[in-house]
Amino acid sequence: MQTLVDHLSNYATYHRDQRNILSHFIGIPLIVVAVAVLLSRPGLSLAGLWLSPATLLVIATSAFYLCLDMRFGLLMSLLLSLCLWPGAVLAASSQSLWLASGIGLFVVGWIIQFIGHYYEGRKPAFVDDLIGLAIGPLFVVAEAVFLLGLRKEVEHAVVKRAGPVCLNPHKAAA
Numbered sequence: 233m234q235t236l237v238d239h240l241s242n243y244a245t246y247h248r249d250q251r252n253i254l255s256h257f258i259g260i261p262l263i264v265v266a267v268a269v270l271l272s273r274p275g276l277s278l279a280g281l282w283l284s285p286a287t288l289l290v291i292a293t294s295a296f297y298l299c300l301d302m303r304f305g306l307l308m309s310l311l312l313s314l315c316l317w318p319g320a321v322l323a324a325s326s327q328s329l330w331l332a333s334g335i336g337l338f339v340v341g342w343i344i345q346f347i348g349h350y351y352e353g354r355k356p357a358f359v360d361d362l363i364g365l366a367i368g369p370l371f372v373v374a375e376a377v378f379l380l381g382l383r384k385e386v387e388h389a390v391v392k393r394a395g396p397v398c399l400n401p402h403k404a405a406a
Contacts, residue, residue, distance in 0.1 A: 236301040237389045240374055243367045244394035246349075246357040253375060253397060255348025260372045262341030265315050269334035272319035282320035290316060293366055300370075303383070308370060 234242075247253055268286045275284030290312045298305030322330045349356055358364035378387040391397075 233299070236304065237386060237393070239300065239363070239367045240371060240386070240390045241393035242361070243357045243364055243371045244390050246354050246364075247352065247371065248395055248397050249348075249352040250397055252348035252352040255344050255351075256368065256372050257375070259341045259344035259348065260368050262337045262344065264312070264369050265318055266334050266337035266341060268312075268315040268319035269322045269330065269337065270319075272316070272323035273330065275320070275323055282316070282323065284319070284323065286316055286319045296366060297370060301386075304370060304374065304377075307373060307377075311373065312369075 247256065267289070271286035271289060272282065272284045275282050275287075277283075281287075290309075294305065294309035294312060297308040322333050345356065356364065357367070374383070374386065374390075377383050
């Protein structure tokens with residue numbers, strides 16, 4: 233099994249342009265919430281909790297993140313669990329509001345992602361490896377953690393493998 237640094241480094245090689253990383257800070261959360269919304273139906277209320285396919289996905293991805301790294305795994309579990317709330321709220325609303333919200337967030341999130349990759353000049357990581365769809369949210373959280381000055385050992389290991397972030401990595405390489 234690949235390590236946290238392996239996954240983040242591989243994903244980071246597709247994301248060395250600051251504008252692309254910034255687009256991921258917006259696009260990926262929109263997509264994650266959209267998936268939670270769209271997978272919140274069908275569901276059932278059990279002991280005050282809304283159980284749905286979104287809940288199962290959060291449990292599975294949380295387990296994956298926890299296996300990679302306990303601290304990032306706990307943070308990702310918390311953040312993903314928080315995404316279940318708007319999903320449950322919208323799942324309880326009308327079908328048109330639920331679908332419009334979920335699809336709208338999903339489409340806008342991906343448009344923002346593709347704009348970022350236009351700046352990067354590279355295709356998204358998931359095109360070469362579908363695990364990139366699970367690593368994307370972790371990458372955004374890791375980048376936020378690094379900006380806060382935390383987990384420097386992980387940041388240094390990722391930068392050592394993927395290279396530094398710059399405004400336009402393709403012009404810098406030329």
